[in-house]
Each structure stands twice: as C-alpha cells, then as structure tokens.
Amino acid sequence: MLKLENITKQIAGRPILKDVSFEVTQGQTLCIVGPSGAGKTTILRTIIGLTNYDSGEILLNGQKFIPQIDNINQGVIGVVFQDFRLFSHLSTAENISLAPRLKTKTTPKEIQAATEKLLAQLGLTDKADLYPFQLSGGQKQRVAIARALALHPQILCWDEPTSALDPDMRDNVVSLIEQLKQENITQIVVTHDLDFAQKIADQTYELAPIK
Amino acid sequence: MNWHYISEILPALLDGTKMTLSIFVLTLVLAIPLGLLVSVGLHSEFKPLAAVLKLYVWLMRGTPLLLQLIFVFYGLPIVHIVFQRFSAALFAFVINYAAYFAEIFRGGLQGVDRGQIEAGQMLGLNSFQIFRHITLPQLVKQVIPAMGNEVINLVKDSSLVYVLGLGDLLRAGNIAMARDVTLVPLLLVAIIYLLLTAVLTWGLRSLERHYSYYE
Ligand SMILES: Nc1ncnc2c1ncn2[C@@H]1O[C@H](COP(=O)(O)OP(=O)(O)O)[C@@H](O)[C@H]1O
Numbered sequence A: 001m002l003k004l005e006n007i008t009k010q011i012a013g014r015p016i017l018k019d020v021s022f023e024v025t026q027g028q029t030l031c032i033v034g035p036s037g038a039g040k041t042t043i044l045r046t047i048i049g050l051t052n053y054d055s056g057e058i059l060l061n062g063q064k065f066i067p068q069i070d071n072i073n074q075g076v077i078g079v080v081f082q083d084f085r086l087f088s089h090l091s092t093a094e095n096i097s098l099a100p101r102l103k104t105k106t107t108p109k110e111i112q113a114a115t116e117k118l119l120a121q122l123g124l125t126d127k128a129d130l131y132p133f134q135l136s137g138g139q140k141q142r143v144a145i146a147r148a149l150a151l152h153p154q155i156l157c158w159d160e161p162t163s164a165l166d167p168d169m170r171d172n173v174v175s176l177i178e179q180l181k182q183e184n185i186t187q188i189v190v191t192h193d194l195d196f197a198q199k200i201a202d203q204t205y206e207l208a209p210i211k
Numbered sequence B: 001m002n003w004h005y006i007s008e009i010l011p012a013l014l015d016g017t018k019m020t021l022s023i024f025v026l027t028l029v030l031a032i033p034l035g036l037l038v039s040v041g042l043h044s045e046f047k048p049l050a051a052v053l054k055l056y057v058w059l060m061r062g063t064p065l066l067l068q069l070i071f072v073f074y075g076l077p078i079v080h081i082v083f084q085r086f087s088a089a090l091f092a093f094v095i096n097y098a099a100y101f102a103e104i105f106r107g108g109l110q111g112v113d114r115g116q117i118e119a120g121q122m123l124g125l126n127s128f129q130i131f132r133h134i135t136l137p138q139l140v141k142q143v144i145p146a147m148g149n150e151v152i153n154l155v156k157d158s159s160l161v162y163v164l165g166l167g168d169l170l171r172a173g174n175i176a177m178a179r180d181v182t183l184v185p186l187l188l189v190a191i192i193y194l195l196l197t198a199v200l201t202w203g204l205r206s207l208e209r210h211y212s213y214y215e
C-alpha cells in the first residue's frame, strides 16, 4: 500500500537515513524497530511530510506520493506523536473535532455525533470536557488516536506508543492497535521495544544505525 | 475639602478623562493588531522585512515617547507632513506601543510549542487556521501578564499628550490649579488615574483567571 524505495536523507551533511526501503500492506501493521538514534522518528516525519528527504521514492497504491503537510495528506495519513501533542488549550472533545470542523463540509451536528462515537470507541466519554493537563498518559494517547481517526486516515502512524506510558499500560496499547487493525486501518508503528513489536507486528523493518 | 468646589471643576476633569480614555482605547485597538503583525513579520523568512521591522522596534523602544510625540506634531510639519493634534498624538502612541506589543508577542510566539503547530499541520490545517486556532489562543495566555503592565503604563503615558496641547485629564487639572491656586484639582486628577488603573488591574486579573482554565 505504502512503499518506500531507497529513501536517503542527510541532516547538516550527516547521513541519517540510508536506502530505507519497505512496504506496508493494506490493513497490516508494520513495525519499524531499531535502537535509539537509528532514525525511526525521522522516517515517520518523512512519511508524514514534516521533513523532506534527499533521494528515493515513496509510492501510495503504486502512485508516486509526495508527503506534504496540506490537504493532500488529509485523510491519507494520521499520526500519534510520541508526546501526543494534544492542543493544550482545547478540551478532549475540541481536540477531536477541531480538524473536522475546519477541514470538512460536515455539519456541526454530524461532527458532534462523530466525536461522541470516537469518544465512546476509545473509552473517553467521561473525559470529553477535560483538558490535556487533566489526563493521564494513556488517556492523552487515546485522545491523540481519536483526533487522528476523526479524519479517517488510510494509514495511522505511531511514534513509540509505549514510551510515555507506565509499563502495565503496554497491553492496552497492544489491544488498541489490534482493535484498529480489525477496522482495517493500516498501521506503521515505530518502537525500540522488541517485545512489544513482536506482539503487534505483521511485518517488521529493522533500522540499523549508520556508522 | 470643599464639595462645592469639587462639583464645580469635576465636569472639566471628566471631559479631560474622556480625552485620556479616547487616546487609551484607540491606541489599544490599533496597536494590538499592528503589534501582532509586526511580531509575525519579525519572524519572516523574508530577511529585509524582518530587518526593517527590527530597526523600527529598536527605534521606538530606544527613544522617549515624548520625543516621538514632539517629532510627529512639531517636527514633521517642517517637512510638510502635518497632523491634527489628536491624530498626531494617536499616531505617535500607536507606533510606539505597537513596537512594545510586538516585542511581547514575539517572545510569546517563541513560547508556543513547535509541536503544537506540527500537530496542526498533520491535521491538514493551513497556516492561517493554525495561527487562528492554535497559536493565537496560546499566545494570548502567555502575554497577558506583560501586556497588563503595558496597558497600565499606557493610561499613565497618555498624559504626555499634554505637550501637544490636547485637553486631557492632566491638562484639565493643571488649568484648574493655576486658575484657582489650589491643590485640589491635582489630587482629584491623581484619584481619577488611580481609579482607572484599579479598574484595569481588576479587568486584567479576571482575564488571567479566565485563561487559567488550562496549563
Ligand atoms: N532536526 C535534526 N537536526 C539534527 N539532527 C537530527 C535532527 N533530527 C534527528 N537528528 C538526528 O538524526 C538521528 C536519528 O534521530 P531519530 O530519527 O530521532 O532517531 P530515533 O527516533 O530512532 O531515536 C539522531 O542521531 C538525531 O540526532
């Protein structure tokens, strides 16, 4: 579905990514594993268009795909950042509904219904009016997922989904990822936690640090 | 104290207060958006623009407001740029305060987490939507304390229009004092300024409390 071919990138003359190639299949979960500093976050940032790459190609369903942070990406790729990056001045419900409200032609009523559905799906109904600073790490993560899902992405990217959580929350993330897989959402999960990767991955791509 | 005397001069003082408040309100209404534009321009990728704006802020903050007022009203006519008294005062106040506000907003913009903006980009929001719905609300919270100081300063600074011969609160008090040879008018002027700053301080506190709903 999404295919990277020989993606190479330097930052300030230093090679960060070298010939990164992988393909994630529709509805599957791809884990990108590797030690800290290997460039995992950089790959994600490249796919979602927050940073550019020097050479190589990205294909989406066989078509050349140019990651760009604008309308093109809307509905294609969603992301759950490592530190979640919820909008601190907006409540849970507002975090989820902001982009649909601004970017889609849906009516306020439909948006509210969709938001409530996402809240229920992620067990956040009673947190709808709380602000990010009032939520636990796991709750913030679920808000971040709901916010991304509100735009119905074809691919959901995760950066280190277990790193900001208590160890005993890890299994919750595993079941969340499973749940989304049931809904046929393609997922790319970056992690340095091999145990965790083993539990969720259909495919694994190993990223070795460049010497 | 002579209540009769006070009631006699109060109308003139209140008239002066009106002028003081006009300068105050109009300066805020014009200088806040201008300051915001300048602060965004200071971050511009287009370096000449950023440099010109930096020079402007430096000039405005590095020279006395009194000098700027005199320059605009008494100086510019020499090169055939003539302002009415009130427009001259307002112009000088707006460009001076916009520079101070721009500096405050610039600091505030730096304080808005880059990650919040990236999150907005990832949701496909355009730059304007990100500014309007993410950066601006977070900026407001950050700048309220510093803006509060400037707003209080502005009330007091407005008395500088005195030098242009505008009939503000201070002038009204001074005229009554000179005419009636008594300190009462100036005391009343002080009380009116204190009331104005007290009301503003209260308003700013409420605003701060309003924005404390999140961290
Ligand atoms: N903006 C940047 N400027 C300079 N170096 C960077 C930047 N982003 C990442 N790097 C470097 O690229 C390498 C890979 O970083 P990253 O993708 O965050 O690794 P990982 O997520 O696997 O820990 C690191 O050595 C990091 O220092």
Ligand SMILES: [Mg+2]
Pocket: A040, A041, A042, A160
């Ligand atoms: Mg990382």
